[in-house]
Amino acid sequence: MAKSAETSKKGTVPAVVFGNTTSFNGYLRFKETLKIQGKFKGTIDAQGALIIDKEAVVETDRISVSSLIVYGTVSGSITASDKVDMFPGAEVRGDVKALRLRIADGVLFEGQCSMTGAEKDVEIFSRPAEEIKAELQRNG
Numbered sequence: 001m002a003k004s005a006e007t008s009k010k011g012t013v014p015a016v017v018f019g020n021t022t023s024f025n026g027y028l029r030f031k032e033t034l035k036i037q038g039k040f041k042g043t044i045d046a047q048g049a050l051i052i053d054k055e056a057v058v059e060t061d062r063i064s065v066s067s068l069i070v071y072g073t074v075s076g077s078i079t080a081s082d083k084v085d086m087f088p089g090a091e092v093r094g095d096v097k098a099l100r101l102r103i104a105d106g107v108l109f110e111g112q113c114s115m116t117g118a119e120k121d122v123e124i125f126s127r128p129a130e131e132i133k134a135e136l137q138r139n140g
Helices: 129-139
Strands: 016-018 023-028 034-036 039-045 049-052 057-070 073-086 091-093 096-103 108-110 113-115
Parallel strands (some): 023 039, 034 049, 039 057, 073 091, 073 096, 091 108
């Protein structure tokens, strides 16, 4: 693991970079931004952002991060509390759950996606029926 001041294509400065000759198997946790340029196999459970570089190959059973930027190859289920960005040339195989999802032209994506937006609960039984009817008539 080498520290790097290099700026990624999106302007995020990774705190740690797994270089292109790095191969890592196991369980990975981190709080800052991590950039993977080599190979990773295992589980990623982190509070920080993850950047998968163009030549990187990441095989996981699960990725859980705040945000994910993919230029390379990822297989496994992905959960991002904020966003997932897939850029041209990326290959993603697995289900994706995120608040925001952006898939560029030229991405190979195999899986299902679900948006995890914070939905506000609507309690229809706490409002008088007349109020609901009036609102429906205004919006209808």
